[in-house]
Amino acid sequence: MKRFLTLTAIGALLxxxxxxxxxxxxxxxxxxxxxxxxxxxxxxxxxxxVDEINAAGGIGGTTMIELIEKDVRSDAAQTSIxxxxxVDAGVSVxxxxxxxxxxxxxxxxVSSAQIPAISTCxxxxxxxxxxxxxxxxxxPGDNVQATVSAAWAREQGxxxxxxxxxxxxxxxxxxxxxxxxxEKSGGTVLGQDTHSIGQQDFSAxxxxxxxxxxxxxxxxxxxxxxxxPSMLKALRAAGVTSQIIGSDGxxxxxxxxxxDAGEGVVFTTAGHALDGNPLxxxxxxxxxxxxxxxxTVFNAVGYxxxxxxxxxxxxxxxxxxxxxxxxxxxxxxxIQGATSTITYKGTNGxxxxxxxxIQVKGGEREYLGSPSPDAAMIPAPRxx
Amino acid sequence: MELFLQQTANALALGGTYALLALxxxxxxxxxxxxxxxxxxxxTIAGYVLMYCGIASVPFVIAVPLAITASVLxxxxxxxxxxxxxxxxxxxxxxxxxxxxAMILQVLFQxxxxxxxxxxxxxxxxxxxxxxxxLVIGVNKLAAIASTIVMLVFLDWFMKHQKTGxxxxxxAEDFAVARLMGIRANTVIAGAFALSGLLxxxxxxxxxxxxxxxxxxxxxxxxxxxxxxAILGGLxxxxxxxxxxxxxxFIEIYLAAFLPPEMQEFRDPIGLGIVVLVLLIRPNxxxxxxxxxxxxx
Numbered sequence: 001m002k003r004f005l006t007l008t009a010i011g012a013l014l015x016x017x018x019x020x021x022x023x024x025x026x027x028x029x030x031x032x033x034x035x036x037x038x039x040x041x042x043x044x045x046x047x048x049x050v051d052e053i054n055a056a057g058g059i060g061g062t063t064m065i066e067l068i069e070k071d072v073r074s075d076a077a078q079t080s081i082x083x084x085x086x087v088d089a090g091v092s093v094x095x096x097x098x099x100x101x102x103x104x105x106x107x108x109x110v111s112s113a114q115i116p117a118i119s120t121c122x123x124x125x126x127x128x129x130x131x132x133x134x135x136x137x138x139x140p141g142d143n144v145q146a147t148v149s150a151a152w153a154r155e156q157g158x159x160x161x162x163x164x165x166x167x168x169x170x171x172x173x174x175x176x177x178x179x180x181x182x183e184k185s186g187g188t189v190l191g192q193d194t195h196s197i198g199q200q201d202f203s204a205x206x207x208x209x210x211x212x213x214x215x216x217x218x219x220x221x222x223x224x225x226x227x228x229p230s231m232l233k234a235l236r237a238a239g240v241t242s243q244i245i246g247s248d249g250x251x252x253x254x255x256x257x258x259x260d261a262g263e264g265v266v267f268t269t270a271g272h273a274l275d276g277n278p279l280x281x282x283x284x285x286x287x288x289x290x291x292x293x294x295x296t297v298f299n300a301v302g303y304x305x306x307x308x309x310x311x312x313x314x315x316x317x318x319x320x321x322x323x324x325x326x327x328x329x330x331x332x333x334x335i336q337g338a339t340s341t342i343t344y345k346g347t348n349g350x351x352x353x354x355x356x357x358i359q360v361k362g363g364e365r366e367y368l369g370s371p372s373p374d375a376a377m378i379p380a381p382r383x384x
Numbered sequence: 385m386e387l388f389l390q391q392t393a394n395a396l397a398l399g400g401t402y403a404l405l406a407l408x409x410x411x412x413x414x415x416x417x418x419x420x421x422x423x424x425x426x427x428t429i430a431g432y433v434l435m436y437c438g439i440a441s442v443p444f445v446i447a448v449p450l451a452i453t454a455s456v457l458x459x460x461x462x463x464x465x466x467x468x469x470x471x472x473x474x475x476x477x478x479x480x481x482x483x484x485x486a487m488i489l490q491v492l493f494q495x496x497x498x499x500x501x502x503x504x505x506x507x508x509x510x511x512x513x514x515x516x517x518x519l520v521i522g523v524n525k526l527a528a529i530a531s532t533i534v535m536l537v538f539l540d541w542f543m544k545h546q547k548t549g550x551x552x553x554x555x556a557e558d559f560a561v562a563r564l565m566g567i568r569a570n571t572v573i574a575g576a577f578a579l580s581g582l583l584x585x586x587x588x589x590x591x592x593x594x595x596x597x598x599x600x601x602x603x604x605x606x607x608x609x610x611x612x613x614a615i616l617g618g619l620x621x622x623x624x625x626x627x628x629x630x631x632x633x634f635i636e637i638y639l640a641a642f643l644p645p646e647m648q649e650f651r652d653p654i655g656l657g658i659v660v661l662v663l664l665i666r667p668n669x670x671x672x673x674x675x676x677x678x679x680x681x
Contacts, residue, residue: 198605233594236513237520254596261508
């Protein structure tokens, strides 16, 4: 009898994991290379959410999440290879890098395998347009960010702008959206310049702007590290005093350590921690889990991503069928993430999320608000 | 006119930085026939030293010599560990070794420091600008021009009046004969690497003071520019490297400054097109080295 009991107990233990379903999530993200600045904090946030959910017994108390991680080295070709490997490993959800271009490299694999793919933090609204039904973004769109920052600039009484953009990637063309909204709301665009990603020297552009007869009230760019600090310092050194507006790409510690040159810079990002709001709660969790303070909102964006997956699996009642999960994600409404509420219903995969406006003040972030953009002003996605 | 002078000052500063970078490559190439693609990683090392000094609140005036020293030491160690065992290998062996060294260092930076870029705290003075003869020039531009001049004068003196420098020139001309005259190969080669480390360190301080951050892959872009400049000037020729660096700086700045707005998107291809054009006219570079000749067939 005793032996029978022992055997039953062992049998029950062995059977237990088989009964609870496991959701396999494949992470094909950039843990090294240029995009690591964004993807690596996002994945830190992903881990916090997954650990939290698994510690509570899985999604809905039944479905455990298993992460399979691949580093794509910020490379488009490597992204598609990793995506294929993960599809072969039987994942139900794929997570792709923080830029539309490498994410799009995996799109053929994603579509033919019919597995939902979510980019960690790509913000180009063209991503789900090109990517089709299985491609989702996890960040406020470039056109929405630009609408919020342009509206803010106009409210501040800024009448003229100059934009500096790079045709090298979808994301770095955000200033074109900004110019469109700025003009539509009665402002004038004095001119534009292009740069290339990784360009070290911005002195020629800075000198040209400094020599303009009418100095622009606002200069808008979506350049990010290491280009943004170089550009900003070159502009300030050339004597340009215009308000600088950037975007989420500069939501990193470097921007806050630039001293006088960085003072007053305004940028749009995914959220801001206020006492007791979900982002502040997340930051507390992050510190408890890692021992470090969260330095960027991208940690919380990773948490959001898993919250979206969790909500979708709750809708499918624990099913890990990729097609069911895709349909569930596409119909999610008002999911509470760490940075914002997230809605996919009624969109093409570009979520409706809040955009926070942040200003650099004395090396710290000052919250300017999270204004809702005027839907009529949001420019249509632009193919670059 | 004022705009033109202003842009010329920008070109001088950028060209000077490129000249220092190209010189670093040329010093080693002239002696060993090796293009050291790990030269950029020496800059990254100097950049990380600046970063850690910033975190430890070490004053910038001390951080700069520390960073340059680190780069010199790393260059010497690189020669001793990686390049000495393959010194008698073919050019291709040494080239591949240099790529391997670069990659290994990048992976070490990624795993031991961080894959993400790290902010470097810089004195506010470097972001200021001063008026010189009616031109507004950034302090870091002035620093770039001044350090280029100092380094070039130092290098000229070192090569002409220092024993090691003279030995290096002799070795560059004909290593075998130089050794027969009693010049020690190890000293000359280690000296060349130390010198290239010094140049990389100075260039790194100038480079990082513009971008205010360091990341594991930051060495790639400068070494690429240095390579273009060194080829443009004439591979293996030190004067050529300086000329190539300045010419590349001038091409980049003048194109960015004076190309019509609708053409700006094609600035980089046009710039490289000009480089190719120069090489078509002078296939051995602007100031070719006396010993290396590419033949036109």
